[in-house]
Each structure stands twice: as structure tokens, then as C-alpha cells.
Amino acid sequence: MVDEEKRKDILERLKKGVVEFDEDMVREAAQEALDVGMDALDAIMNGLVAGMEEVGELFDKGEYFVPEVLMCADALYAGLDILKPHVKKEDIKVSGQVVIGVVEGDVHDIGKNLVKMMFEVAGFEVIDLGKDVPLEKFVEESLNTKADIVALSAMMTTTMLGMPKVIEMIREKNPNAKILIGGAPVSKESAEKWGADGWAPDATNAVKEAINMVKGLKKEVMGEE
């Protein structure tokens, strides 16, 4: 059993390292967590993810902008690479496959990459189709992998209109998959109209939404209220 004071110290450094985008600090703290026998999932959720939550708040307040969030995400990944292999399989309460990609005609993938990070943190297996993905490819891959979730991103109004076509095609062939859509021009109304299961409100909100989803999943993973 790890000393509670030590645990708190390591979590604090993981969190701080993410918020201050200090990859070295995160790596050291993550290694120490393993060395002292701390639970890897505890370190991820209450250290790295807690840091990302704070990043989300700074972003909301207009203190952090996209470049800062991207650097924080790098710091989170630095810790995740070290910790993830040590997470006990039985600890992961969510599981499944996610197919994710940016729809054809659109090459903006920053929002998608942050959402992908969130899924990886939560223990999903992510199949990343990349950007500028032909609409049919989403359907094909969702069938090939029996994906539980298909996540579509579009940053431009012009490419967003590919989304209802993909949703329709997936519903026809893989009716159990949950479909999430996100990106700059996507509205709640469109998401409802097209029958998506979830949506991320707008442009940089893909960032915010990714963090919010991490929060939600954290609760689920850790069994918190």
C-alpha cells in the first residue's frame, strides 16, 4: 500500500505537469508512481485527467487557447505512455472499439485528435481513420470492427453535410453503434435531426467537449458519483 502522502504528492505533480505542459515532470512522476507501486489507473484518472480538467477550466476562462491545450495533451500522453501498460485489465469498466475520423473534404483534425485522446485515456481501443475520410469508409470500418462507437468530426460547414449521409448508412448496416458527431458548425438541432447519439457543440468546443467527456468517463471508470 502506498503511503497516502506520497500518493498525493505524485498525483499533484502529474496534474501540475499536465497543466504547465511540462512533459519531463509528468514522465518523472509517472515513473515514480510505478516504482512505489501506485495503482496506474489511479495515477491516470486522479493525476493526468484531473490536470486536463483544470486545463479545460483555464480554456473556458480564456486563459488558455488551443496551442496551450495541445501542449497539455502532449504532456498527458507522455504520462499515459508510461502508465497505461500497467493498468489492470479488471479495473477497466468501459471497453469497446471506437472508429473515429474527419469526414471527406475536411483536413482539420485537432478536435478529432483530442477526442481520440479522451477515448484512449478511458480504455477504448481506437481505430483512427485520419482526416479527409470518404463517407463509405466509416461504414465499412464500423462493420469490420464491430465498433461500439463511431465518431465523426467536421470543422467546416461544407463538409458537415456529409454527416447525415454517414449516419444513415451506419444505421442501416450497424444499428447498435453509437454515433457521435462534432466540430465547428455542428449544432444540437442538426445532431437531433440526423439522429446522432451525441454531439460536440462547436469549433474549439471540440476541445472542451473532449475534456467534459473525459470527466464523464472518469466517473464511470472510477465508479464516482
Next chain:
Amino acid sequence: MNSKERIKRIFSKEKVDRVACFSGMGNVTVEGLKRYDYAFYEIHLDAEKMANAACTSYELYGFECAIAPFDLGIEAEVLGAEMNFYTHKGKEDIVYPTVRKKAIEDPGDLSVPEGITEKGRVPVVLEALDIMQRKVGDDVPVATYILGPYTLAGQIMDLEKLLKMSFKKPDEINALLSSLADFLVELGNIYFDAGIDYLTVREMGAPTDVLSPRMFRNLILPHLKEVFSGIKKPSVLHICGDTNIIVELMWESGATAISVEQKNDVAKTREKLGDEAIIFGNIDPFGTLVQGSPDDIRGAVKAAIDGGVDSVWPGCDIWPAVPKENMIAYVKAVEEFGKRE
């Protein structure tokens, strides 16, 4: 007073009969494409098709300008990026060209070729501008656009890397943006020499919801100033997104006029910048022009004019799928609400 004369006067703050309904960005519509039976991808690659398509919104609706090209890849291609034109798409599909392969890995890799009038699709655009001037140039202004240095940087190198380096290695990014500004000045003046009536600089890669106002001031603005001091006039700076907190800086860039989108409160912008400033905006090209009713459009046009715009501009390219009746209502509303004493 015809459109060409009206817009010339608007750029020099002279008295006009009414505000104009024009743009500095793409405005081809599906109706325009139908007129020539063109697929969308064709009009990016052939000078005559580009020119014909560029004149259709004037010819069909009386929209008061002709603008080519329609995509944002001209500069990136010259600098070595590879484009995807989606030439496998059918006539009903509107997919804008995108960069398939970036031109550089690191900021230091940039090399600007000699003789850019001959490079990439610059010859196509120049020929199209020439055809457009002969076709409609007596009636409406003929114009084109270039990207701002930061937006262009995002087209030629990995955007995520650019954003992070802007923070971690601003010196390297500053050097890149200066070289790009020089290149853009050269290209912009080639367009002016080809006879365009004004040039729009699209720096939409730097909206304030992505970068902090501080970064805009330190990293973006200096290079916009380089561009605007180097290119001929009249020039317009267009930035999309929420520009309320940077409008003073936009005006400080040295552009003849600034263009803002629907997230900008133009009445406040007018109040901040005073009567001197030339402000264009701010009609939502999708929410209002495509999805709205003719009444919504009338309301938006009236609000923009009441807010104090010198001309009504859409907040971005007009989306090709805009319904015919909406374009008619749009141009009519500007004529009706834009009358000046």
C-alpha cells in the same frame, strides 16, 4: 452609378447612392454551375471555366463583383503542397479542394520559387482574371484574394505543429511568417498588375477562439502589416470568428477596409473604430443565406446596415447551395435598406 464606380467610391470613402452588396471571397452558386453544366471541381482547374463561374452571381443575381478562384490552395501549391481536387466527385457534390500533402516539415524548410507567375495554378488564376475583366469588368469590380501569412503557414505545414511552435519557438515561426509575407506581397502585386480592382487578405487561421489576443498582437499582426504595407491598394483584411476584441488591431494592420463575420457585433465595431474606418460584413453565409428564409435575410441585412457597415459582405465564401430565392432576396435587401442620401 454602376457597381464598379460605387465600390471604387466606397473604398475611398466618397459619397455613394447606396451601400454595395459584394464580397472579396468566393461566391459561385450551384445555380451558376448549372448554367454551364460544370462540376464544382472543374472550375478550380481551367481558366475559362473559372472565369465563367466567377461571373455567374453577378449575371444571375446582380451580386456586385466577380471573384476567382474558389479555393484556398493557390499559394500552398506554389510553395510545394499537393492538392486534392476531388475530381472523382459528381456534379451534385460540392467538396472544396484541400491540401493532401504539406509542403514543409519544419519552418526552416521553406523555399520560395522564382517566377511565381508561372507556378502552380497562378497562370490559371491570371488568365481567369483577364477573361473576367473582359466579360464583366466594365460593370462590376473584378478581384481575388490571398491568404494571410499565418493561415498560409497552416496550409503548408502541420497545423498542430505550427500552433505549438507559435508558443514554444516564436522566433522560428516569426521568420517563417516574414518569408511568407514577402511571398504574399509579390503574389498580391502580380494580381494588381493583372488589373484587379481590390485584393482581400484572408487571415482566418487566427480567430481569437484559437489564439490569444496577445499572440495575435505579437505574432500575427506584425506580418499582416508587412503584407499591407507591401501590396497596392485597395486592400481588405478578412478574419472570421469572434473578432470583437481585435478589431482595433485589424484596422491597425494598414488594410484599406476590414471584413468581419456574423460573430462580430458591427455596431460596437463601428463605435470603437469611428467613422474613418471602412467596415464590411457580416452576413452568416450558412445559417442565414443557406438555411434562413428571405425574411431572415432581410433582417440580417438591415441589422448589418443599421450597425454601420460600409458594404454588406458575407462572413465567408457564399456557400454554393444557397437557394435562388435567397440570393435574390439578399441583393434586393441591400438595395432597399442601403440607400444613402
